[in-house]
Amino acid sequence: GIQVEQSPPDLILQEGANSTLRCNFSDSVNNLQWFHQNPWGQLINLFYIPSGTKQNGRLSATTVATERYSLLYISSSQTTDSGVYFCAVGVWFNFNKFYFGSGTKLNVKP
């Protein structure tokens, strides 16, 4: 299966700082999503971004499919951004299988 690696595994920020999270994947993909898992465990959809760049408020994401990576940018971080960020990829030859990275655990301190 596809290998998905996320970095860094842990990140501690002071409120107001910016950060970049990275997701590398080992093969061509047709679907890439970023999720935020809140402290209660719920996975919140952030971006559906198989290629290109998208922005939503303080968050933005870029996927360079040809180079097999995606970046999630968080600007002016807030304590509510804390949690775990997951990257998941889907592939054309198995539309029903999504491969998840191990996540980046973000702790934003006030």
Add this chain to the structure above:
Amino acid sequence: DGGITQSPKYLFRKEGQNVTLSCEQNLNHDAMYWYRQDPGQGLRLIYYSQIVNDFQKGDIAEGYSVSREKKESFPLTVTSAQKNPTAFYLCASRQRQLGADTGELFFGEGSRLTVL
């Protein structure tokens, strides 16, 4: 509101008992999934279903069973054969897409199972 509802949110069971976790969606999605998450870990696929009356094993199906009798429902049974059932269980769904696009995955709020 459209969404995915999982119940119960918390469940405690004695070792050796089967338990069934409910997952209901009103998004009219064709595909549904069950994932398991252990503390500090990522998500692992247990079972998935593309259409009614069809389901496939994922990466860690041993000790679990599912059914898909209705489009909106995909219950998961954790059987006594599952050696380490204590975990966080997440249900997801997706609208099947034509062509190469695989469609966006949406998750329920999860069910936390503790086996005593």
